[in-house]
Amino acid sequence: xxxxxxxxxxxxxxxxxxxxxxxxxxxxxxxxxxxxxxxxxxxxxxxxxxxxxxxxxxxxxxxxxxxxxxxxxxxxxxxxxxxxxxxxxxxxxxxxxxxxxxxxxxxxxxxxxxxxxxxxxxxxxxxxxxxxxxxxxxxxxxxxxxxxxxxxxxxxxxxxxxxxxxxxxxxxxxxxxxxxxxxxxxxxxxxxxxxxxxxxxxxxxxxxx
Numbered sequence: 001x002x003x004x005x006x007x008x009x010x011x012x013x014x015x016x017x018x019x020x021x022x023x024x025x026x027x028x029x030x031x032x033x034x035x036x037x038x039x040x041x042x043x044x045x046x047x048x049x050x051x052x053x054x055x056x057x058x059x060x061x062x063x064x065x066x067x068x069x070x071x072x073x074x075x076x077x078x079x080x081x082x083x084x085x086x087x088x089x090x091x092x093x094x095x096x097x098x099x100x101x102x103x104x105x106x107x108x109x110x111x112x113x114x115x116x117x118x119x120x121x122x123x124x125x126x127x128x129x130x131x132x133x134x135x136x137x138x139x140x141x142x143x144x145x146x147x148x149x150x151x152x153x154x155x156x157x158x159x160x161x162x163x164x165x166x167x168x169x170x171x172x173x174x175x176x177x178x179x180x181x182x183x184x185x186x187x188x189x190x191x192x193x194x195x196x197x198x199x200x201x202x203x204x205x206x207x208x209x
Contacts, residue, residue, distance in 0.1 A: 008191035011039040011081040013072070016088030016123075018049030019176060020108060020183055024085055025056050027184030035191035039079045041072065049088070069094045076100060083191060085183070086145060090122055095147055105145035106190065108183045110175045112157055113141040117150030127168040127175070135162050138171065140179045142186040155190065158182045 010028070012021045018040075025037045040053035045062045053060045061075045073096060076084065084097065086107040098105055109117055111126050116138075121129065130138045139159035144152035158178040162171060 006195065007034060007036040008082050008194050009038045009080055010035045010083045010085055010187065010191065011041055011076060011079065012037060012049070012053075012085045012087050013041040014049045014086065014088035015043040015047050015090060016049060018047070018052035018087070020087040020179055021049050021085075022052045022056075023180035023184050024087070024187060025052070025058060027188065032188075034188050034195050035083065039075065039081060041075055043068070043089070043091070069096060072097060073100060082194065083187075084145075085187060087183075088122075092147070092149065093145055098145060098147070103144065104190075104194070106155070106183075106187065107143055107145050107150075107152070108179055109141045109143065109150055110138075110172065110179065111141065112137070112139045112159065113143060113150055113154055117141075119149045121150070124168045124172060127171040130162060131166060131168060131171065138162050138175060140175055140182055142183055156182060156186045 012024055014021055021040060027033060028036050037058055039061065040049060040058050041061045041063060042050050043063050050060055050062065063071050076097070077100070082101070083104045083106065084101055086093070086105065093105065111117065111130060116126050116129050137159050139157055141157045142155045143150065144155065146152040158181070160174050160178055
């Protein structure tokens, strides 16, 4: 494998069902992928993301309840991870992790930031808030992660219609469909910039979706 062909090493960190992790892993198997998923990190051993990784033969680390920051740093370093993808990770990421990865931490949020973001805005809470606000459009946002919830630079967004009769669950299902397209393609573009350039990745990569 030449230097140009070398794929960027990515880890996925989450605590949920793992559907976005599955989408990221599956996209990485394509011939034109600029990244590979070398590690999945979970906050619970019974989380669905663990089964997703095991089914796809990706190494898994389950963080302990105590001293999890140290364990996370150790896992990232030992696997030589260059980019971290958050996928259903509900805790605030320690500054030490962001610093270790030189800011190369991405997250996907199930709304069009900066609206409906911030602490406590995750999962069905987001979709409930969108419906209660009477929004006609919602979507998903991929952004870089900072020390503040959902305030990092926005990399890309996709929109979906909020339909009459939607409840939080039906809206969540529709948003997840675009999440599973958006996140892997932005990851691919982002890692391609890391691989092909000595400069920092741009804040607005433009994938072909």
